[in-house]
Amino acid sequence: MNRNARNHKKTDDQNVQGLRKVSFWEKYGAKRFPYRGRRRYSPFVYRSEDGGIVISNDVFGLTIRQFERTYNACLDRRKTHEQYILNIRYPDKTSDKYMEYLENSRYNNTDNLSWTRSDLKVKLLFENLVHIAGNEIDMRKRQQLFIIKDMITNISESGITNISSGSLAEGIDLPGSDMDIMFVIKEVDIIRDVRNIKHPLQNTTLVMETDNDNPGFAKLKLIEGGDGRFITPESFNSSVQGLYLSVNQFVSNLNNFLPNQFSLHGPCISDEVKNVDLAYCLRSKYLPYSTMPWASRYRQQWPPNSAIDKIKKCGCLLVPIGPRHMTYCDELWRLSFSVAEKHLVHSFNFTQLLCYCLLKLTLKRIVNTNKRVEDLLCSYFLKTALFWVSEEIDIETFQLTKLFVCFSKCLDKLLLWVQKCYCPNYFIPEHNMFLGKVNSDNNIILLKILNVIKCDGIDRLTNQIFPYNVGSLRSRRTSEYSSSMIDFLFYRIDYLDIVSDMSHCLKALMFTEYLIKSKYSAFIIDVCKQYHASISQYAAQLLHVPSRSITTETYNIHKRYHKHLQDGIKTDSVSGWLLYASFYYVTGQFDVTLRLTDYVLSRCSPDMLTIGCPNYSDEDLNNYRSHVHHSMTLRDRSRNATVCRVKYHQNSSLIPRELRLEVKGGVQMIPPTVMSHCLRFLCYHHLGDISNRQQSLHDLNRENQNYDFNITV
Structure with missing residues (x-):
């Protein structure tokens, strides 16, 4: 069979539109086109009706299909590991680069999310949350707003460093949210080992002695100085081991520096309407030795390594408050990881942030409505549960379509803790934060409430937290x-x-x-x-x-x-x-x-x-x-x-x-x-x-x- 003759005959034909077929040889001047497929015909290039190009024979078709298969497989892998890839590309989600990605990304438009038929209940929950808490760009703007405010406020060389903390600084603005500010006193240096001392000493220097009987707390022993604006010689208790900074004396000295509209409530300072909470504290540039296992323990993809490195460099704060379950503890200072926790929340993806909002709303609108348990849990316990869950499961679980699944895992974690009356601190697991709060005498009622929330499912949860239909809202969050x-x-x-x-x-x-x-x-x-x-x-x-x-x-x-x-x-x-x-x-x-x-x-x-x-x-x-x-x-x-x-x-x-x-x-x-x-x-x-x-x-x-x-x- 003369295949060349048949092929030549095709080139002389006219198609129905009167357009002459242009061969590959004629168009590109190629004399040979080696192809090992079954069909050895030369490819042809046609002009389509809309002015495009149609390629006949499957010389290119095979290559295009191969490319499409490879490309689609790449897209599927990217979608499957989207959060992992984002954590690598944008470890700091408060950065300008990530904000630019959000504003330019079509995936950030929540109206374009593809919800399956089985996801409609999650979609309703999601829309209610976004209406109250805002979209991801809103949350990132709030985070950047407080970062900028702290940077400008601290540009002056005063004796105080301002650190915005709490849910507002973390980007969560829910009804009733107040503003928390940490005032870090600069005139005091805290070290964790006397070998860290660098002579000559410029400020009052204290060494941090962690208490094995009370993990999460430390004593502050005087090494040098002790006569400053906030800390005076009268601020120390004398013992056989040396001079230790007194919590009560430190707090009483703060009255001399309070503005007229603020008053002292324990270790914290509040304004007249209690919308702003201030806390004076001290800072150690070093994490205590008890947190060393946290940096190296096994975890999934969260938190990213960049966040861990930042936390290791920022150290910790010491707040003048002792263990809740002890009646007298004048020398024990609580270790606070507020700055570290802010870095962790800033590394959350949008689903983690919404899960945090959902946990806080559940506490306020369901759990705390029962007078017998309203003081047992606090939002800090919920945030700790989210930290543990985020570390233990695959980051790809935190997808918007799996929002209720993530919430349920946090709820299961809380149920386990309440049952055992043990809430491990995220950085120091030996520190049981339930001491003085949840115990075997009051955990039964709390367990029942949490179990009811779990068993009722997503429908009941949505109706209790949001007693309206998102479609009937007078104005969507434009x-x-x-x-x-x-x-x-x-x-x-x-x-x-x-x-x-x-x-x-x-x-x-x-x-x-x-x-x-x-x-x-x-x-x-x-x-x-x-x-x-x-x-x-x-x-x-x-x-x-x-x-x-x-x-x-x-x-x-x-x-x-x-x-x-x-x-x-x-x-x-x-x-x-x-x-x-x-x-x-x-x-x-x-x-x-x-x-x-x-x-x-x-x-x-x-x-x-x-x-x-x-x-x-x-x-x-x-x-x-x-x-x-x-x-x-x-x-x-x-x-x-x-x-x-x-x-x-x-x-x-x-x-x-x-x-x-x-x-x-x-x-x-x-x-x-x-x-x-x-x-x-x-x-x-x-x-x-x-x-x-x-x-x-x-x-x-x-x-x-x-x-x-x-x-x-």
């Missing part, structure tokens, strides 16, 4: 809603405690400028710009008192004032302008001051959002959203929809001379309407306008009553 909630979190924590020193302010300004240029997320860049504006308000008040006479020297000083004040007006709609009004008042330009206060009063409408409130209502949210839209930057939203109390610092150059006795003891925060009427009263007094002065005094008294704010004029 991107605009998520943006507003992130804004509100920033407004709640928008306060920087910068030391009143110009060099520290300039250092902080330079650092925020560096962050603005280096960060990827548009929201985080806007946050840095807001902090830059707030620090500029600090800096303006630390300049020399402006003079009313104009010389070359005063001109340069005024130029610096205008630079910082112009940057400072970008924080919100009024506080920066009030500082500007104070500047013009101090320099004797009363007419300009009156015009600026007119503007400030015109912006202080009741529907404006006040920055710095511990909580915001649905009405606040609706008013805020009516002033802003999604295309605005955070700076524009702040200037359009928020007001902030004006902050005068002690010895500020912008304080009116008549009010300097009122601003003492740190920072005086004055409502903008109160300060506006006060400045107007003073201006009219100097201008000799008696009628307007009396009217301003009347308005000032009215505003003082509204804010319950007293100021002597």
Whole structure:
């Protein structure tokens, strides 16, 4: 059979569309095309109706099919090991690279998730959780927000290091979440072995002696010093072994450093409405020897090695509180791994974070509704259970479609612990955290409640935690809603405690400028710009008192004032302008001051959002959203929809001379309407306008009553 003749005949044929078939030889000038398959025909290239190319014969077809099989197998492997691959590529999930991946990844859009018919119940649970807790980008933004705040706050060389802790700093913002801050005292160095001492010693030096009878606690023995701001010679108990730092004496000394609105509750400090919890503590740069097995013990893929390395470098904290089950333990300090736990939560994937939220909501809305067990469990125990489960099972188990499976494994872990009355600390398993809480006398009822949650399944759990149908929610969690909630979190924590020193302010300004240029997320860049504006308000008040006479020297000083004040007006709609009004008042330009206060009063409408409130209502949210839209930057939203109390610092150059006795003891925060009427009263007094002065005094008294704010004029 003449195959070449038959092949040549095909090339002379016309197809039905009138297009001539182009052979491989003709198109590419190839004389030979070796192919060992059964069909030795030359391949042909056809033009399709849509202008594409069709290849006849299976010379290429076999290769394409092989490629498709290999490619699909690669995709299947990648999907199967997705979380493992992400942990390798992005070990730090608070990094800019991971945020860029989230914002550019189509998989981050939860609407595109493929749910099977059997996953519909998990989908309902997932949608309810996302509506309350937010999507992964929301959680990562919260984590980055607190990281940035701590970095800027700690740029000054004060005696305290601020560390944001608790669920908010971990990215979890659930109803009722408060803010926890650890104040680490820098004047004390803690070592775990006298061989770690480096001479000469600069600070008070203590050696950490772990207690074998009380794992998770340590004694602090004095090696050198002992006479500082927070720790005095009276802070130590004397024994045969040496001088040991007293817990009770250390806590009692803290009363000398508390702000007026804070009070001491045991080892912690709370504000009047208990929305902020502060804890003074000490830091050891070294992990105790009892944690050494944690770093090297067998585990699955979590936590990643990078997180373990970070934790080994960050050391631990020591908090002035002893074992709960001991009535008197004046020398035992609790080992706290708050910083390490924050690193661990930051390495969680989205499913782990949602599982953490689900555990916390289960505790609050189911377990703690029973008065007999409401104080037995705490969210820290639940987080510890999640740590253990995450370490013991394959990371690929933590898929969104397996959310309830992950929750059930954590619940099983809790059931086992409650049954044994033993909750092992994640870093020191010998430390039973149930001591003084869960015991054989009260664990029976708790076991019943947890077993009921387990047996009722996902339907009952969803109905109890979310007593509504996600489809009937008045508004799904849109991107605009998520943006507003992130804004509100920033407004709640928008306060920087910068030391009143110009060099520290300039250092902080330079650092925020560096962050603005280096960060990827548009929201985080806007946050840095807001902090830059707030620090500029600090800096303006630390300049020399402006003079009313104009010389070359005063001109340069005024130029610096205008630079910082112009940057400072970008924080919100009024506080920066009030500082500007104070500047013009101090320099004797009363007419300009009156015009600026007119503007400030015109912006202080009741529907404006006040920055710095511990909580915001649905009405606040609706008013805020009516002033802003999604295309605005955070700076524009702040200037359009928020007001902030004006902050005068002690010895500020912008304080009116008549009010300097009122601003003492740190920072005086004055409502903008109160300060506006006060400045107007003073201006009219100097201008000799008696009628307007009396009217301003009347308005000032009215505003003082509204804010319950007293100021002597």
